Structures are given as C-alpha cells and as structure tokens.
Amino acid sequence: MYRAQFPFPPYFPYGTPPALFAHPSPLPASPAAMNLASPLPSSGWYSPSPALSSAPVGAAYGFGMPSPARPAAYPSPLVAMSFSPAQPGPPAFHPPAYSPLAAYSPFARRAHHMPPPPSSPSMRGLRSRAAAGAARASAAAAANGISMSAITPQIRPRPAFTISRLETAAYEGQKPGTSGLRKKVAVMQQPNYVANFVQAIFDAVDDLAGATLVVGGDGRFYNDVVIQLIVRMAAANGVGKLIVGQNGILSTPAVSALVRDFGAAGGIILTASHNPGGPDGDLGIKYNIGNGGPAPDAVTAAIYDATKSISRILTADDIDDIALATPARYTFAGSDFEVQVVDSVANYVDNMKRIFDFPAISSLLTSGSFSMVFDAMHGVTGPYATAVLVDELGAPPSSVINGTPLPDFGGGHPDPNLTYAHDLVELMNSGKYDFGAASDGDGDRNMVLGNQFFVNPSDSVAIIAAHANDTIPFFARSPLTGLARSMPTSQALDRVAAHLGLELYETPTGWKYFGSLMDAGLISICGEESFGQSSVHIREKDGLWAVLAWLSILAANPGSSVEDICTRHWASYGRNYFTRYDFEEVDSDGAAELMARLVRKLDSWVGGKLDAGYVVRHADEFAYVDPVNGARASNQGIRFLFDDGSRIVFRLSGTGSSGATIRVYIEQYEPDASEASTPASEKLAPLVNLALSMSRMEEYTGRTEPTVIT
Ligand SMILES: O=P(O)(O)OC[C@H]1O[C@H](O)[C@H](O)[C@@H](O)[C@@H]1O
Known part of the structure; x- marks a missing residue:
C-alpha cells in the first residue's frame, strides 16, 4: 500500500498542522481530482490514486488546501507531499525544502515560506544547462537556453490512447470578441460547448499537426476541467506536444513568453481576463499564434466560421487526467504526443531578469526609505509577483496582497481600476506607501498608483516610453524603434514619439493589432488606455513588466515620488x-x-x-x-x-x-x-x-x- 503524508508543522501555513488523513472511498482519479473536488477530512491517510502509484520513489505532488479563512475556496496554498511507493507503512518523509516539489515549484516554496532549496536543482540555472530532446519544442527551447529535461526531469509513461469521433451540433454565438470567446460559465458548461470551440481551433488553424502548443489559464473556475479536455482533444487532433502550466496556471504574458521561447505554434489561454470568475462568473478561451500574440482577425474569423459548421469532435477519452501539480513529461505508448507540465513562473522570471536592472530595483526596494504594495486581486499574478518582487528583489512578503489565485478571485472583480481594486486604493490613500500597483485576472493589465496619486494608463505608457532607453537595460541594448497606442488611448504617447523622433502608430483597440508592427520591428513599446502596456519582449501586454518599468524609473530618480515623475513629464510635454x-x-x-x-x-x-x-x-x-x-x-x-x-x-x-x-x-x-x-x-x-x-x-x-x- 502506498502512502502519503503531509509535511511537518513548520511548513503548514495556517498554524494547525493537519494530521495524517485518509481520502474516503472512492479514491480520486488523480492528484488534480483530489485537489479540486475533495473536502479534506481531519485525520487519517490518503490512499494512492492510480496516478500516484505509478510515480517514482521520492516524487512529490502539491495539493490545494482549503484555507480555514475561506473554507469554500480552493485551491489555496499548495501543500507539499512526498511518498515512497517502495516502502510499506508510513512513507519516508522528505521535508519540502528538499523535495523535488520544493525544487521545482515556486508556488509550493512560497506557500510554505520556504527558502530556495540549497542543494536541489535550481530553476535559476536552467538556462545554462544542456538542452535535451529532439522534438521541435526542445530544439527551440535549447535555442533560448532552456533545458527541457532540467525543467521536467520525470518522464511518466502512459498507455496508448484511442481516438474517438463524437457527433456534435454547432452552437450559435461563438464569435470571439476583442480578446477571445468569453461567456458565462453556465453557457460554457453546455454539452460540447467548449469542445466545439476547441475543435474549431484545431480545424481552422493550419499546421497544428505535430506542432507544440502552450496551454494555461488564470486559474478561474472550470479552467481545470477545460485543460484536461484540451489534452484529450489535442492528442486526438495530432498535436505533437502540449506545454501546460503547473496547476494549469499561466499568466497571459507568461504564455506569450513560453510560446516564443519554446518555438510553439501557438497557445490556448483560458481566461476571461478582468471579468469576474466563479461558477456565476465568466470563462474565456483565447487562441494565440506563433509570435506569442493574440490571433489576428483573420484567424479568429476562421475559427468562428469553423464553429458554425462543426459536426464532429475528435477526442481521446481514455487519457486519464494529467497530474498538473508537478512538473513532469507525459508520454503515450504508440504515439509521439507528449504533455509537459512546466513551472509556471520560472521562465517569466528569467525573462524579467534579462530585461530589467534587478540590482538597481532591489536597492530601491530594500533601501528602507521606499515602500510598495502589489495587489494581485486573487488573479494569476500573485505567484509571479512574489517570485519577482519578494524572492528576487527583496521586497517584504507583505508587499504582495491578495496573492493567492482563487477560482472566483475571492468574489471580486479582478479589474485593476479605481473602482474594483479598492483594497489597493484604500492602502494608497492611507499615505503609507510610495508605490502601489494591481493587475487583473490573467496578469496582462496593470494599474499604477503613487502615494494618494493615480497614474492614468495613457500617461503610464508615455512615461515608460520617455524613460525606457535610459532606465531599462533591454532598451539600452536595443533602443526604441517606434511606439504605438490604441485609438482611444490619449495622445500623450504621440508627444513622446515626436520628441524622440519616432514613428507613432494608432491602432484599433485590442493587443492583436500591435503584433505585426512588433514582428516587423516597427515598434518597441505600446499601450492602451485599458490598463495595458508592454514591449517587444513578448506579444501581449504585461502587467508586471509595467510595474518593473515604473520601479526602474523610480530607482533611476532617487527621492522622486510617482507624482513627481508625472508632474515633471507634464511640465516637459504638456x-x-x-x-x-x-x-x-x-x-x-x-x-x-x-x-x-x-x-x-x-x-x-x-x-x-x-x-x-x-x-x-x-x-x-x-x-x-x-x-x-x-x-x-x-x-x-x-x-x-x-x-x-x-x-x-x-x-x-x-x-x-x-x-x-x-x-x-x-x-x-x-x-x-x-x-x-x-x-x-x-x-x-x-x-x-x-x-x-x-x-x-x-x-x-x-x-x-x-x-x-x-
Ligand atoms: O473591448 P473592451 O472591453 O474595451 O476591452 C478592450 C481590451 O480588451 C482586452 O483586454 C484586450 O486584451 C485589450 O487589448 C483591449 O484593449
């Protein structure tokens, strides 16, 4: 009998450590199923699920634990668990700091306030390791300095799957909007509703056979179900490889970076962005193309057309749920199809370190004379913000609030504006902080505040652009080539472009319109009034990137407040x-x-x-x-x-x-x-x-x- 045990008290975040406990019969099918569906009994043993029993000795999983403060919510911080199939009776126990999970899961590390494991393989060193694998994604990853085998060392073979063809009927109204298909959860839960749309992607987008796709979402309600559905449908539709974020979580900018860094053909992002979540909220599905950006109109139109005439779905229903809690590679007998569960945060953090001057920002954050707060609004950005701001840059852990991704965003509306980011607005109005920021459900939007001061997003992109060449190493190496904004965004950016002698492009609302300009090297920074700014490092807007850009400006202007920076900008440009x-x-x-x-x-x-x-x-x-x-x-x-x-x-x-x-x-x-x-x-x-x-x-x-x- 294989057994599982939760860690010692110091690693349990809520004070009272859980005793050993058993999962009631019937056993959950997978760690993911345990994670999401099971009420936690107070004591006893978990019996092994099939997925656990096939794992190698010493492997570890993370499970969601309901927080005592929010018993109805899932999955709050991960609990590391180790087990040893080789041993009868109580398992050999590995404190999480030294378990593979701790090594590969910043989520788990942070949930338990653990330091980076001293002797375990570190995510930070991945880029320098030898690349492995002959698949296209592995080669592309190697070109970007990422070792696939180092990220996911465990290969978990699965049995062969069979492809079924299911009859279906078209639904009306599956036309993607500004940023993908967004509907109420109840609409998405209709039979085959999501499957139809996913099949339409496979039918409409060329060249997905044998290709690599990145899949992840903002952790909202029903994401977990849709990810497993996409795995089965991708297998049946001949996709070569799926790269899936750990626990199914990836911010939108992280997906964009992974698509680019791993040479993927595209990505499927499960998010309704800033719209509310939970069973009564919204769900969204968005397709991104190989440049890492949102599909352009021609592609979304082809997907929509495919939804109108769809009559069958291809799926491999005999693929058991993939255990998303741990990075691993899943191979399937008799097929080249592979699922690779990757750390959701590491690649993103590496990219930010290459773009910004982390030592300079860190000096600001640890100077003792500067305080900041970042409100993740229970969206996807909490783990990213903690990794960057706390772990890397040395801000106190309390700098990140509402940092645990929740399927209903804690009941809030994860839109970083003055109305919905009220926790942050109150803190900044208290006068205690020099800098405040918030991001939305999927981490692409941001709002920046100073001490009792609001930075309009249209001003934000203009100010970032005005300072970029001087304060951000990425642009010191590759100076700005041009700038762009959506039409409704204010013309503050136009004045910066004119001052710098750069071309300014005015596009329709929607990030998809910036992609071709960036691919052609025409622009380096762009922004929208809808709380979005980003640069050519990816093809999505990037909330945390904007926050780091602001911190770079503040670090380069010692003693200046956010308001000072804005006031000086207006004095120069009007x-x-x-x-x-x-x-x-x-x-x-x-x-x-x-x-x-x-x-x-x-x-x-x-x-x-x-x-x-x-x-x-x-x-x-x-x-x-x-x-x-x-x-x-x-x-x-x-x-x-x-x-x-x-x-x-x-x-x-x-x-x-x-x-x-x-x-x-x-x-x-x-x-x-x-x-x-x-x-x-x-x-x-x-x-x-x-x-x-x-x-x-x-x-x-x-x-x-x-x-x-x-
Ligand atoms: O269509 P709206 O509700 O005004 O939203 C417009 C925004 O939608 C999404 O967030 C897109 O990613 C943005 O690029 C766009 O600016």
Whole structure:
C-alpha cells in the first residue's frame, strides 16, 4: 500500500498542522481530482490514486488546501507531499525544502515560506544547462537556453490512447470578441460547448499537426476541467506536444513568453481576463499564434466560421487526467504526443531578469526609505509577483496582497481600476506607501498608483516610453524603434514619439493589432488606455513588466515620488487630460441604437459650434489598415476630433459576456504646465457633459451615471 503524508508543522501555513488523513472511498482519479473536488477530512491517510502509484520513489505532488479563512475556496496554498511507493507503512518523509516539489515549484516554496532549496536543482540555472530532446519544442527551447529535461526531469509513461469521433451540433454565438470567446460559465458548461470551440481551433488553424502548443489559464473556475479536455482533444487532433502550466496556471504574458521561447505554434489561454470568475462568473478561451500574440482577425474569423459548421469532435477519452501539480513529461505508448507540465513562473522570471536592472530595483526596494504594495486581486499574478518582487528583489512578503489565485478571485472583480481594486486604493490613500500597483485576472493589465496619486494608463505608457532607453537595460541594448497606442488611448504617447523622433502608430483597440508592427520591428513599446502596456519582449501586454518599468524609473530618480515623475513629464510635454466613462451591462438594443444614431449624425456635427464652444473638426468611424500586412479593420469606434485637439470617442466593449458596455473616452490637451495639476474630473467636465448630451446616453440606456470612471 502506498502512502502519503503531509509535511511537518513548520511548513503548514495556517498554524494547525493537519494530521495524517485518509481520502474516503472512492479514491480520486488523480492528484488534480483530489485537489479540486475533495473536502479534506481531519485525520487519517490518503490512499494512492492510480496516478500516484505509478510515480517514482521520492516524487512529490502539491495539493490545494482549503484555507480555514475561506473554507469554500480552493485551491489555496499548495501543500507539499512526498511518498515512497517502495516502502510499506508510513512513507519516508522528505521535508519540502528538499523535495523535488520544493525544487521545482515556486508556488509550493512560497506557500510554505520556504527558502530556495540549497542543494536541489535550481530553476535559476536552467538556462545554462544542456538542452535535451529532439522534438521541435526542445530544439527551440535549447535555442533560448532552456533545458527541457532540467525543467521536467520525470518522464511518466502512459498507455496508448484511442481516438474517438463524437457527433456534435454547432452552437450559435461563438464569435470571439476583442480578446477571445468569453461567456458565462453556465453557457460554457453546455454539452460540447467548449469542445466545439476547441475543435474549431484545431480545424481552422493550419499546421497544428505535430506542432507544440502552450496551454494555461488564470486559474478561474472550470479552467481545470477545460485543460484536461484540451489534452484529450489535442492528442486526438495530432498535436505533437502540449506545454501546460503547473496547476494549469499561466499568466497571459507568461504564455506569450513560453510560446516564443519554446518555438510553439501557438497557445490556448483560458481566461476571461478582468471579468469576474466563479461558477456565476465568466470563462474565456483565447487562441494565440506563433509570435506569442493574440490571433489576428483573420484567424479568429476562421475559427468562428469553423464553429458554425462543426459536426464532429475528435477526442481521446481514455487519457486519464494529467497530474498538473508537478512538473513532469507525459508520454503515450504508440504515439509521439507528449504533455509537459512546466513551472509556471520560472521562465517569466528569467525573462524579467534579462530585461530589467534587478540590482538597481532591489536597492530601491530594500533601501528602507521606499515602500510598495502589489495587489494581485486573487488573479494569476500573485505567484509571479512574489517570485519577482519578494524572492528576487527583496521586497517584504507583505508587499504582495491578495496573492493567492482563487477560482472566483475571492468574489471580486479582478479589474485593476479605481473602482474594483479598492483594497489597493484604500492602502494608497492611507499615505503609507510610495508605490502601489494591481493587475487583473490573467496578469496582462496593470494599474499604477503613487502615494494618494493615480497614474492614468495613457500617461503610464508615455512615461515608460520617455524613460525606457535610459532606465531599462533591454532598451539600452536595443533602443526604441517606434511606439504605438490604441485609438482611444490619449495622445500623450504621440508627444513622446515626436520628441524622440519616432514613428507613432494608432491602432484599433485590442493587443492583436500591435503584433505585426512588433514582428516587423516597427515598434518597441505600446499601450492602451485599458490598463495595458508592454514591449517587444513578448506579444501581449504585461502587467508586471509595467510595474518593473515604473520601479526602474523610480530607482533611476532617487527621492522622486510617482507624482513627481508625472508632474515633471507634464511640465516637459504638456498634459493630455484623459478620462473614460463605462456604462456597463446596459441593454444591447439601446446601446446599438445609440451608436447607430451617432453614426447617422456624424457629418451634421462637423464644423458646427457645440456646447461650451467646442467645434468638431473631423468625425468618423475609425478604420485601420495594417501597414505591414494590409489587413483592414473597420467600425472600430466613433470619434469626434475637435479643433483644439480634444477628442470624444464612443465604443462598444468587446469583452463583456452579457448586455452591452458603452465606453466613452474623453481627452483634452493642456500645454501649460501651471494648469497641469487641475483634477481631471474638473478639467474634463465640459467635454464629459457634451459627450453625454451628444449621445443622449440617458435616453438610450436609462443611465445617468457610469458604473466605472477612470
Ligand atoms: O473591448 P473592451 O472591453 O474595451 O476591452 C478592450 C481590451 O480588451 C482586452 O483586454 C484586450 O486584451 C485589450 O487589448 C483591449 O484593449
């Protein structure tokens, strides 16, 4: 009988160590099943699952433990467990600091406040190790200095699988939005709903046979089920290799980095980003292409077309759940298909170390005169933030709050803005911290705050770009080539581009439009008003990257506060005042009529004098032709450009899952530095009122107030 034991008290994070305990019959099918489905009894033994019994001596798994504070939630910190199939009776016990799990799982290390294992193989050294494996991904990984065998030393052979062809019928409405397919969990849980969409990806995307795909998600409810489904369908559809994040968790920027570093054909990201999670929340599936970025319109259109005519699903239902808790490689008899579970954090941390001056940032964070707090909002970024900010840069562990990924984000709305990141906003308003930041469910968005000071995301990208060449080693080595922003984002970035003599590209909303510009070397940094900034290091926006960029600026300007940095920027460039009003989940028909009326009246407003003396110089529906590949995108928002340079933009959100969300973007330029400290709400009030009256917002939506103001 194989036995399992939980670790000694010092490693149990909640004070009272669990005694040994048994899992009730029937046995769970896999560690993953235990992790997610089982109430934990108070004492006894776990009996082995089939997956455990085939593991080698000394292997270790991590399991989710409900936190006493949140008994209904799963999986909170991992508990390391070691077992020895060779020994009868109680197992040989390996303290987690020296177990393979501790060595390969930053999650487990951090959950138990363990130091990096001194004598175990360290993730940090992976890049220098010899590459292994003949598969394409291994070769690409080797080219990037990553050793696949070092990341996942254990090969776990599985029996052969059989491919089944299941009849299915198309669902309507599987059209991806701004960033993938997002629906309520209940919609996604309909029979074959997710399987249809996944099959559509395999059918629509060329060259996936024999290719490598990266799969991971933000840990939200139902991710675990969908990952196992993708494994079975990938096997049946001839995919060569799946790289899966440990515990199924990967931030969106981490997926982008893995796709690029491992030469994968693409990635499937399970996230609805900043939308709420849990059984009543949203689920999302997004396909990224081989450059690591979101699929462009042509690919999402092909996937959507495939969903409309789908009639069969290919799956290998006899593949048992993959144990996602431990890095390992799963091979299958009679097939080249392989699943590789990788550390979710290590590759990302390595990349950040190559981009930023970690010693300089660390000096700031450990100087004793600087304090920061990072709110992961119970999204995916907690483990990444802890690895980077705490483990690498020396910030105190308390610097990361809400750092445990939870399937329902703790009941919150994981959107890092002034409304939903209220824990962070309160802390920053208390005046105790110099720097604050938050990121969203999947870690691509961020919000940056100073002491009682908000940095508008449009300003954030401009300020990062203005300082990049001087403060970020990555750009010292490869100076900025050009800059880009989405159309509604303020034109603060345009002024930096002009100052640096760089081209500025204005794209439609959606990160997918930056990819071709980056691939062609036309831009190095880009950003969106929707709390996103990133660079050419990957093809997604990257919340933690933006935080490190800000810390780099602060480290290079000793004694300057976040507010000082912004004020000096406005003094040099003038201030592009910007605000966004969101009218969330309004009636879809009313929203469509509001937009249609604005389009009908576009021309009639041009040249006329409106309230507060504003004169419309130009009005249109924004359309874009990609300068690299000629792809066209139309109907990308209605914009009114005024003769003083101000703008009002109306756009329907493409990321919601119910009703419609109208976004109103307002911008006004103030060249006079002495005027730059007026609050944005005051400065922009006349334009806001004009926007609301031009659109007849109340008449069409019944709303007098927005739900969110940025
Ligand atoms: O369509 P919206 O709700 O305005 O959201 C727009 C945003 O959606 C996602 O987050 C994309 O990754 C962003 O690139 C985009 O800016």
